Amino acid sequence: MSKVLMKGNEAISEAAIRAGCKAFFGYPITPQNEIPEYMSREMPKNGGVFVQAESEVAAINMVYGAAGCGVRTMTSSSSPGIALKQEGISYIAGAELPCVIVNIVRGGPGLGGIQPAQSDYNQSTRGGGNGDYKLLVYAPGNLQEMVDLVQESFDKADYYRNPVMVVGDGMIGQMMEPIEFRPAPKMDLPAQPWATTGTKGERKPNIINSLFLKPEQLEDHNIRLTAKYATMKENEQRFETFNMEKAEVVCVAYGTTSRIVKNAIVALKEEGIEVGLIRPITLWPFPQKAFAEYPETAKSILCVEMSMGQMIDDIRIVNEGRLPVDFYGRSGGMIPTPEAIEEKLRSMVGGAK
Amino acid sequence: MAMVYERSEGLVNVQTHYCPGCTHGVIHKLVAEVLVELDVLGDTIGVAPVGCSVLAYDYFNCDMHEAAHGRAPAVATGIKRVKPNNVVFTYQGDGDLASIGTAEIVHVAHRSENITTIFVNNAIYGMTGGQMAPTTLIGQKATTAQAGRTVEGMGMPLRMSEMLATVPGAAYIERVSVHSPAAIRKAKKAIKNAFQYQLDGKGFSMVEVLSTCPTNWGINPVDSLKWLEENMIPYYPLGNFRTPGEEK
Numbered sequence: 001m002s003k004v005l006m007k008g009n010e011a012i013s014e015a016a017i018r019a020g021c022k023a024f025f026g027y028p029i030t031p032q033n034e035i036p037e038y039m040s041r042e043m044p045k046n047g048g049v050f051v052q053a054e055s056e057v058a059a060i061n062m063v064y065g066a067a068g069c070g071v072r073t074m075t076s077s078s079s080p081g082i083a084l085k086q087e088g089i090s091y092i093a094g095a096e097l098p099c100v101i102v103n104i105v106r107g108g109p110g111l112g113g114i115q116p117a118q119s120d121y122n123q124s125t126r127g128g129g130n131g132d133y134k135l136l137v138y139a140p141g142n143l144q145e146m147v148d149l150v151q152e153s154f155d156k157a158d159y160y161r162n163p164v165m166v167v168g169d170g171m172i173g174q175m176m177e178p179i180e181f182r183p184a185p186k187m188d189l190p191a192q193p194w195a196t197t198g199t200k201g202e203r204k205p206n207i208i209n210s211l212f213l214k215p216e217q218l219e220d221h222n223i224r225l226t227a228k229y230a231t232m233k234e235n236e237q238r239f240e241t242f243n244m245e246k247a248e249v250v251c252v253a254y255g256t257t258s259r260i261v262k263n264a265i266v267a268l269k270e271e272g273i274e275v276g277l278i279r280p281i282t283l284w285p286f287p288q289k290a291f292a293e294y295p296e297t298a299k300s301i302l303c304v305e306m307s308m309g310q311m312i313d314d315i316r317i318v319n320e321g322r323l324p325v326d327f328y329g330r331s332g333g334m335i336p337t338p339e340a341i342e343e344k345l346r347s348m349v350g351g352a353k
Numbered sequence: 354m355a356m357v358y359e360r361s362e363g364l365v366n367v368q369t370h371y372c373p374g375c376t377h378g379v380i381h382k383l384v385a386e387v388l389v390e391l392d393v394l395g396d397t398i399g400v401a402p403v404g405c406s407v408l409a410y411d412y413f414n415c416d417m418h419e420a421a422h423g424r425a426p427a428v429a430t431g432i433k434r435v436k437p438n439n440v441v442f443t444y445q446g447d448g449d450l451a452s453i454g455t456a457e458i459v460h461v462a463h464r465s466e467n468i469t470t471i472f473v474n475n476a477i478y479g480m481t482g483g484q485m486a487p488t489t490l491i492g493q494k495a496t497t498a499q500a501g502r503t504v505e506g507m508g509m510p511l512r513m514s515e516m517l518a519t520v521p522g523a524a525y526i527e528r529v530s531v532h533s534p535a536a537i538r539k540a541k542k543a544i545k546n547a548f549q550y551q552l553d554g555k556g557f558s559m560v561e562v563l564s565t566c567p568t569n570w571g572i573n574p575v576d577s578l579k580w581l582e583e584n585m586i587p588y589y590p591l592g593n594f595r596t597p598g599e600e601k
Binding site: 022023025049051053054055057058059061062063064065066067068069071073087088091095196197198199200201202205206207208209210211 | 365394395396397398400407410413414415416417418419420421424427428429430431432433434435436439456457459460463464
């Protein structure tokens with residue numbers, strides 16, 4: 001297979017179509033508009049449906065309906081739009097339906113801006129909707145990983161009967177990189193006897209629902225969901241490490257930011273400063289396994305994010321107080337420079353060596 | 354002896370949770386009978402609302418999908434778009450359709466989604482305990498309008514059928530009532546028409562059914578039927594508001 005040069009948002013769309021997505025419901029919001037635009041053009045050609053909903057609220061509920069029919073379905077949006085979708089996401093998680101949700105994050109809070117940010121970490125990983133639920137959340141660091149993960153997301157969603165969220169940011173959505181569309185690793189996917197497709201008079205009615213009026217039943221449901229999330233937590237943690245062998249400082253960064261941190265690490269290495277990187281690929285489950293053991297040289301951790309410090313709590317939890325945790329971040333659509341990160345890291349190791 | 358009446362095959366044999374005298378049961382029965390008579394029960398996917406009829410999925414003998422408050426038309430859109438050969442309907446109360454879900458119902462009509470909506474208007478919020486609805490009549494008492502609804506502050510009661518009849522995509526809009534046997538027969542005919550419109554691929558159809566709420570109106574079931582006839586019908590006139598090619 002040959003590589004093609006594609007814009008991030010279009011690559012996401014093409015990956016979804018190749019993964020068998022048959023229904024896309026969306027609403028325009030910058031900086032992810034190339035996704036609904038691409039889908040409006042390409043879905044009908046590929047035997048799928050596209051609807052531009054009247055709102056993000058309607059779009060996610062259209063996803064909820066289509067997912068209930070057992071059809072691979074997707075929506076995409078950006079931060080304030082994802083906030084509006086949270087009600088529907090909670091219902092979809094509660095009803096245990098598969099779907100893929102893409103969030104091309106921009107700065108907030110409120111209407112915020114349209115530039116790249118990572119300030120939706122909490123919205124993605126904590127469950128912005130009501131109730132005890134979790135999403136599998138991927139945060140790819142480049143476009144190749146983005147298309148691979150989007151394709152895999154549909155399988156994971158079907159496998160766990162759970163929404164999967166893919167989080168990028170305005171930069172990854174708008175940049176172009178060469179990519180290769182590769183078939184996703186095959187999973188044994190369960191049948192869908194629960195789907196609402198019409199009884200044909202041959203079975204009892206299927207009901208897609210998240211209402212449990214009896215508290216005992218709702219608690220049982222939550223216990224069962226939590227057991228599913230525990231399995232996901234055990235099996236789905238994904239991360240990359242970089243230059244960790246002799247690291248004095250361990251950086252933790254994901255997505256776009258991790259690329260900038262890598263540049264800083266390479267530059268500092270020339271000065272004799274050893275900095276490692278743990279790059280979470282899954283934001284939920286947070287890759288606890290990456291933090292099981294630090295190199296003997298490690299003295300501190302630096303969380304680098306395009307936010308005011310949302311991932312830092314998860315790092316502190318898995319670090320369990322073993323190393324001091326520091327933070328460097330920019331927000332509002334400001335992108336950290338390698339130089340600024342280098343300066344921060346130099347100050348942490350007591351200056352250049 | 355000839356069997357003159359039995360439970361429709363379109364309904365599941367379970368006990369009702371509706372209050373005594375509530376007309377949801379009658380409306381469920383009509384929808385169920387129509388689905389059986391049109392021979393589409395096995396192809397039907399219904400969307401249940403939030404409100405008193407939140408448990409509608411326990412009664413209809415077809416696949417059902419529960420929706421969030423007001424979102425049934427969006428859920429139905431998702432279903433119908435991926436299953437165009439199935440019959441899809443939403444069953445919604447006035448709080449669901451005329452308040453929190455006004456955007457969704459307007460746009461499902463606007464897109465002329467080929468679905469059918471059964472809109473049950475009892476002029477009050479039932480399940481949450483008798484609060485004012487957009488459809489509550491002027492002077493009608495509600496727990497959030499204890500001296501009776503006034504125009505000042507809350508405006509006039511919203512006439513959804515009239516409003517939706519102005520939407521170009523709406524194919525069939527009719528208002529009926531279930532306060533008498535004759536009215537029930539007419540209601541069934543309208544519901545059957547609405548589903549037939551969907552089967553013929555003509556686009557969005559809605560039947561608004563005027564319904565009673567003895568519990569929250571504080572009126573006994575028999576007097577509730579009378580109250581409906583005397584108070585609701587003058588403000589919410591019965592009849593057809595839109596059929597294709599007949600813009601009224």
